[in-house]
Amino acid sequence: MIQIEQQAGATTQRVQGAQRNENTAGHRIVIVGGGVGGLGLATRLSESLGRAGLARIVLVDRWPTHFWKPLLHEAASGQLDPATHQLQYAVQAQRHGFEFEQGELTALDRTQRHITVSALRDADGREILPARQIAFDTLVLAVGSVTQYFGVPGAAEHALPLESVAHAEAFRRKLLDACLRASHARRARTAQADTPVSINIVGAGATGVELAAALRDTVRLLNRYSPFSLDPVRDFRIRLIESSERVLPALSETISARAERMLESLGVEVLSATRVTEVRADAVLTDGGSPLASDIAIWTAGIAGPPLLRTLDDIAVNRNAQISVNRTLQCTNDANVFGLGDCAACPADNPGAFLAPRAQVAHQQALFLARALKCRVAGKALPEFVYRDAGTLVGFGREGTIGSLSGGLLTQPVFVDGWFATAVYKLIYRRHVMTLTGFARMALDTASHWLRRRVHPVIRLH
Structure with a gap:
């Protein structure tokens, strides 16, 4: 930093x-x-x-x-x-x-x-x-x-937001610490040896869904390294909690249903139509019943x-x-x-x-x-802003990307997935970099990232 x-x-x-x-x-x-x-x-x-x-x-x-x-x-x-x-x-x-x-x-x-x-x-x-x-x-x-906690008791104190690099680093650090503690408990056979690392993500919009999928990739990658040698399935419990009836409630039901199937295939527990009533240091309480154990809670449910x-x-x-x-x-x-x-x-x-x-x-x-x-x-009258929806893509890590594209020659949103959706998803960021730095610097930046991923580990361990 x-x-x-x-x-x-x-x-x-x-x-x-x-x-x-x-x-x-x-x-x-x-x-x-x-x-x-x-x-x-x-x-x-x-x-x-x-x-x-x-x-x-x-x-x-x-x-x-x-x-x-x-x-x-x-x-x-x-x-x-x-x-x-x-x-x-x-x-x-x-x-x-x-x-x-x-x-x-x-x-x-x-x-x-x-x-x-x-x-x-x-x-x-x-x-x-x-x-x-x-x-x-x-x-x-x-x-x-900023993050909107909707007045939920304990949420601001015990659930991390995800607004900045500092917040992302704080979450990553807590994840590594929780994994180290759990790995030590397995080796030492303490009373907590069979307790999985519980991560609760509140809010199943695009950010929450993408984070849940990325975390499943992360725990799989961490298993390669002895300090974090935990079973990616048995030793982790990743929950996605959403107050609406479905994940990605702002998108179409087709995309939402497909997203939920992909999350289930990744082993993410989806709790839809579930309202969080309180967040504690070690648990998340909902209107659905018993407290949910929580080593880490992160709030992606709304903004203000x-x-x-x-x-x-x-x-x-x-x-x-x-x-x-x-x-x-x-x-x-x-x-x-x-x-x-x-x-x-x-x-x-x-x-x-x-x-x-x-x-x-x-x-x-x-x-x-x-x-x-x-x-x-120039002293001329101002035009009015007209928004044109280009669609939405949601990434699921190694499972791929799904979403819809619209605008241009398309009269209706078109559902996309597979390699094409993944390629467009990645190109959106590169277009952003090119807008700010120009094509040449963007191309060099892309090449440097490609080389870095082949020289350095694909997961940060410190």
Whole structure:
């Protein structure tokens, strides 16, 4: 992991307080959040408005590196080293001509049009960078989401979220520790020798399902190494708990039924129509009966906007703490503030409905804003965002990939599986990398990952 001292060194571009630089012409666009949408938008705007001298682009994020969140389940299961898939914001800023400022958004002044970014501190609490104010003409909030625990007692204390690389690493560490304890108990023939390692995943959406499948691959791979020599079937119990009637409730019944069969073939215990009522350090309680033993619990059941959004100078938010935006992605009570990605409640085609928090929504919104903000800088009317669903793919590790594809020449969603679905699934990430770095760097990055998997173990053991 990159130490905080190195993080400070990565902040190569400084925005000096709230004062505008009188020697810099153009419109100042500040983007808070370097996820799929935020980083993609900063890159595109810097290559168009930035290079033309029409705008100054500033990206703000609390972390020094970008990681594609759909890969978090692979990082959590230990099958992917996050360090080899992270992109440094300062490097991206230098290559494409925008500015990067590291820190966490703490306040917004809509009247004076500036944000406040927190001080950056080292591991001992010493200040590296002071709190700063950054002026803007246009502000884009792309701060993502946080885990929604729905008020379940003990969930926030005892169930890990999966929002970041830090959370994925915490889960992976707990998994290895649990395996070491269990392996020792088998060899020492203690009272716990016959107790399986119990992993409870709350929420059977795409993240929960993919994590459950990845964990089955992981325990099979761990069995190769003597410190973790446990039977992949007998010594592990992986449960997927879902309050809805089926797994992947947001997808079609055909995909859901196929997913459940694949999970069963992997030995994942699926508990649908089961509501979690409490999470304890050693058990998960449900409305279905007896407590479920739990060495590790992870919560993938829902998201909400960051609580900070409720405090930002009366920015309009819904009851889920998401920014209320219209079809131009402008905040409903401030035309200078835009919402992008998971943190924004963007109207869908159906009246009263909103777009789901998905990576492809954020990607399409970034493409839209890259065009719309050119209109804004030029003083033209803004277009309206139209979402086009490209389908959904869900990976099951060595068991393959299933899902649906839509859009383009397809008039109806088409179910896909097998090698074709797996190839498309992998290409989605490579397209994301290519969008940010270009084809040549993406190709080299892909080759380096291929070589790494043939030199290093396919599972992380420390």
